[in-house]
Amino acid sequence: MKIVHAQIYPLSIPLLEPIKMSGETVSFANTILLRLKNNLGRTGWGEASAAPLMTGETLESLLANVKFLASNLKDFNWDNPDEYGRQLGKLLYANSSAKSCVEMALLDLHTQEKGIPLWQYLRMKRGCTEASMPKPLPLLRMLGGSIEKEIADAKKFHDEGYRHWKIKVGLLSVDDDLNRAENLCNLLKGDTISVDANGAMRLEDAIRFCTSPKSRQLSFAEQLISSNLPLSDFLELKKRSEIPIGLDESVHGVKEIERFIAAGVLDGSSLKLIKTGGLLSALDCSDLLEKHGLKINLACKVAETSVSAAATAALGFAINGLPWGFSMSNQYLKFDVCDSPLRAKQGHLEYEQLGSVGLGVEPDIDILRESLTKSFPSIEC
Ligand SMILES: [Mg+2]
Incomplete structure (x- = not known):
């Protein structure tokens, strides 16, 4: 499987009410959605949220690193999920949230190609x-x-x-x-x-x-x-x-x-x-x-x-x-x-x-466009 297109959506979605934790109060979800398209015409989705106190990644750094990874995916074959970690590691050290976002979209595509739900793939x-x-x-x-x-x-x-x-x-x-x-x-x-x-x-x-x-x-x-x-x-x-x-x-x-x-x-x-x-x-x-x-x-x-x-x-x-x-x-x-x-x-x-193949959910592109953070546009790569 080859990746032929990537679109990144940096989102800011309000919470129903602020959630107070000892180190921060969260009022908005600062999260990034990634849409990958493969050479067989399928679409896979990934997501990761900024968590400066947990992973050290801010929305800005997460966006930059998802963009960096997504821009380099076209150079690899993505047929074997057991290799995904090593392949992404060859591109970028650390940055666990950005890698999780990309791996999620790749696994969505892989399990769609196999015709099975992602949960079943993991269970097996x-x-x-x-x-x-x-x-x-x-x-x-x-x-x-x-x-x-x-x-x-x-x-x-x-x-x-x-x-x-x-x-x-x-x-x-x-x-x-x-x-x-x-x-x-x-x-x-x-x-x-x-x-x-x-x-x-x-x-x-x-x-x-x-x-x-x-x-x-x-x-x-x-x-x-x-x-x-x-x-x-x-x-x-x-x-x-x-x-x-x-x-x-x-x-x-x-x-x-x-x-x-x-x-x-x-x-x-x-x-x-x-x-x-x-x-x-x-x-x-x-x-x-x-x-x-x-x-x-x-x-x-x-x-x-x-x-x-x-x-x-x-x-x-x-x-x-x-x-x-x-x-x-x-x-x-x-x-x-x-x-x-x-x-x-x-x-x-x-x-x-969940749906019967892959990740089992699919975002609405119009909602994504309306939810884009004011600081950053959607990025194509
Ligand atoms: Mg906790």
């Missing part, structure tokens, strides 16, 4: 039979805002079938966050409830949080301390904590996971395609975590559209279970780029919601 790579069907993915909902709003949202979305939750912490005092966590755990008893500090807590605060009776009902605490801290701090937290510890910003690939497993500092990890550099390396990460009995949370960056949601879901359908849930972030967008966006059904996403 994991050793599942063609006939085996995946279970619905449990969607995770973020809770934030005022305490009254958190409680109202928790009730509303629980009624809609959601059973997985994430409470963003680290902006308030440890005591305030503990009270929020306890109240929400009492309200949502029996559900899978987590907190995520995006690395904002000091080690002593994180230990106090994880040893308090008020956090005892939590299913896990994600990235309480900064990924810049030494491994000994993570070990101290894991040893002292009375609830499971998840990592997110600390984990970008297999090598880091191996290091953290050897050190015994985690009970599970959040996987995002922009961190791992794409689906195939995320599949390797999930394999490693599962082999060691560690839990997986699958997540899109806040916020990405149905394109990234479909790709991340394809990985979810290839994994044997997501006890820590799937954070599908298009649910926070004011509008999506696909005519039929992926939506929760009873708090879950089913494989039947």
Whole structure:
């Protein structure tokens, strides 16, 4: 397969409401969509969002690097997905989000050519039979805002079938966050409830949080301390904590996971395609975590559209279970780029919601044109 044309759409899509995290407040999805055309007339789609605090890539650098990669794709054959990582690595060092965006579009094309859905291709790579069907993915909902709003949202979305939750912490005092966590755990008893500090807590605060009776009902605490801290701090937290510890910003690939497993500092990890550099390396990460009995949370960056949601879901359908849930972030967008966006059904996403070949969703070009960021035009290469 050869690539004959690429079009890049840098988008800015407003969120339904701003999402406050300890290090940033996200009001717009700053995301890039890539459309590749192959020599057989098919179209494939990829997406990656800017995540300066997670991958070091801004919208500007992401756009420049997707453009650089897309401009050089024509020189290669793209028949073997197992070679994609090496081929992209020959063009550009690091820059995992840009590579994930390109790999997604290439895999969309490859699986369309094979006449199978992307999720099935990934499942078969994991050793599942063609006939085996995946279970619905449990969607995770973020809770934030005022305490009254958190409680109202928790009730509303629980009624809609959601059973997985994430409470963003680290902006308030440890005591305030503990009270929020306890109240929400009492309200949502029996559900899978987590907190995520995006690395904002000091080690002593994180230990106090994880040893308090008020956090005892939590299913896990994600990235309480900064990924810049030494491994000994993570070990101290894991040893002292009375609830499971998840990592997110600390984990970008297999090598880091191996290091953290050897050190015994985690009970599970959040996987995002922009961190791992794409689906195939995320599949390797999930394999490693599962082999060691560690839990997986699958997540899109806040916020990405149905394109990234479909790709991340394809990985979810290839994994044997997501006890820590799937954070599908298009649910926070004011509008999506696909005519039929992926939506929760009873708090879950089913494989039947994706199309029968490839990625299984297709953006509407008119919506893409209307959603272009004011700073950059669409780029053809
Ligand atoms: Mg996180």
